[in-house]
Amino acid sequence: DTGVSQDPRHKITKRGQNVTFRCDPISEHNRLYWYRQTLGQGPEFLTYFQNEAQLEKSRLLSDRFSAERPKGSFSTLEIQRTEQGDSAMYLCASGTPYNSPLHFGNGTRLTVT
């Protein structure tokens, strides 16, 4: 069990650029979540996958955001035309479908300049 892995740890980008983050969940976990955390706030739910199916999307996930989990393993979160308000920590978590807690990665900190 190597834990949930996220890449990159930090990303600095200029406004208007596209960015993509990757999450590798714990191998036997079929549920995968993306959360966003801004300074001084708790994590806010963005989206959730069960295997390769995206089952729920938050209203926070504007049309500039897209997430995929093509083979039910790793997931990517893409933000197009980044805005300064997108600056945040993006957290990935994984779990099993049973009554078990989520395991979180270290997050990707995005800074939009």
Place this chain on the structure above:
Amino acid sequence: AQTVTQSQPEMSVQEAETVTLSCTYDTSESDYYLFWYKQPPSRQMILVIRQEAYKQQNATENRFSVNFQKAAKSFSLKISDSQLGDAAMYFCASRGGSNYKLTFGKGTLLTVNP
């Protein structure tokens, strides 16, 4: 819909002392779960303790215990014999029984003084 409220943005405790972090929640579901997560400066969120709402007995994990008051919708975390490594941001979270999504509070920053 679920909401989680942590009214203490910051708390401090002396090493070896006991501290209690407060959390209140609201939910329309009859079946739900409550959690405390710890986020140290290294950023990885770690589960501290969890409570199933249908269980009357308060959960305990070593030095960590909860006071679950279902009628009052209160879920506080008690840390006994505080250690320097307990210093972190603590988040209270809830999840409905039929929903896999966690809802978090804003967190409480705990400082442990030597």
